Amino acid sequence: MSVNSNNQGRAYEYAWMTALLELLKPLRKTDVVYNSSYEANERAWNAISQEKQKLYTTSANAAVNTIVELEPMMDENSVDTLLFEFQRDEAGENGDVRDIVIHRDDIDWEIGLSIKHNHDAVKHSRLSHVLDFGKEWYGVPCSHDYWNDINQVFELLKCEKDRGTAWADLDKKEETVYVPLLQAFLNEVTRAYRENPNIVVKMFEYLVGVKDYHKIVSHDSKKMTLIHTFNLHGTLNQPSAVKVSAFEVLTADIPTEIIAMRFKKNSNTTVEIYMDNGWAFSFRIHSASTVVQPSLKFDVQFISTPVSVMNIECKWH
Template identity: 35%
Template sequence: MPTQTQNGKALEFAFLKSLEKTLSNQTNVMVINSPQLRTTQTNYLSLPQETQQRMSAGADAGINTIIQLEPRLIKGNGSLQLSIQPDSAGQAGDVRDVIGVRSTEGWEIGISCKNNHAALKHSRLSATIDIGDSWFGYNSTRDYFNQVIPIFDELNNMRTKGMAWSQIPDKVDSYYVPVLNALIEELWRLDRIYPGQIPQRLLTYLLGRFDFYKAIVKTRSRTTEIQGFNLQGTLNQGANGVRPTLRMPHLRLPSRFYDIHFKPGSDNTILIVCDEGWTISARVHNASSRVEPSLKLDVQLVGLPPTIFRQTLGW
């Protein structure tokens, strides 16, 4: 059975092929051959034909909307180069999967493709990971490390004994909750040290350095949701006198934390509530059945600005 990663790669191929198919009779399109393109194609072709058809239908619905937002896909000058991003791009702060470039104009757009989920990041927490540096560009405080090092040292001792998480009856109270409390306190500490910077840098870390469209394809309900993250103002531009059919606003990054607290009824998830309409969910979990000296965070946007472009399409 295909993994979530394999399905995600297959969906990237479906979106690239939808762009090529839709645009090739309207503009000069060139698909860049690369190892990552071949990987996505292999994953797509390995799926049952019905699943391929559903992914392609979901991609077609999304691309038809994006074309209405981006007339330069059709009306721009020079060739339109389509490519699949390498996984290393995400580590460098670029969350886009499928890229369209008109190099003669210095213009590009990107699509982040999500198959039946909307997760942003899967970050790790450990005794040695400086979340302040990797998330915000500012070092974590000594107080944070003093809180988390003893917790992860305990987990490391259990790892050396070959223990499984199922052997720890109080893993939530002993490890999940203290680690999340340490994260909450560190966010507030850094916010006091660098006023107005941490909420903005947190969103930049999660969303990347480039404007993009997020396409969430739900094959079971046969819907595609398109979200436009126009933070730098580079999306939704006109081309050669042609204006976009659909319009979208320029979004604002947050500058304040309103509240950071445990999700009601949950002991493994915190909510980070910011101004400008942004709310972030961070769920801690163990990534393996065996105990490891680290924990993972599943980070999602559960609250979006009311002005964000957001359209759900049936197919």
């Protein structure tokens, strides 16, 4: 992710924190946990133009009432304090994809929000000659066969890097780079799954997250904010002592099997993994650099989610 995109994402998170506080402060006792992430997000907010601040505020305000309606525990007027905290970056390394965590200080309850600005990506992961995706994604180190399969590709990329070759000028990159790397990736996941079917759950948690959350995506060009509910463990949408949500957020079953893995039809840059219980993902390989580097990125997107993942469209006013 570029520095500019990262700052815009942080600023949008700050807009959401502000919108939540402005809505809930008149209704109940609230407080903010100040940490390094808060400081970074506040700096990002102050660094963007007033026009962008207005845009992000409009986007957050379009959906903030729906989030509170989804979570009656947030606006319950009790004597305890509703705490808002920006998640530290290290949490994402441990599979917690939430950007804002909201909890109450006297009961065992919390929810999280994953906040995205103008992109729906599930994950941005890397492949390189040293990164062990098997160990990182599902706890099983990649085999010798995998390292042997990718070695020739990355040796080529290292040579082209030393020459200063631009990606746009690299000949036959689909044939010599993308296809062999994607095939090695598919072969390795197939091998690991055959030996240990339990990797499916770990791989899913790496991609989607280990905690329940509402995913919020701003689509500025459509003037729309989307909410996707990832209620994987049944912790979202809890009733308060006085209110039940107008929405019923079902628990989504976590996958336990891989149904199919293949190249996307008519594509040399994307592979697809289909799991049971309605989950499917696409993995598009690409370079994030203009000059050849011995490292490539996956843009991971959902192909499908189960019907129990609620999708709510909130149009801007």
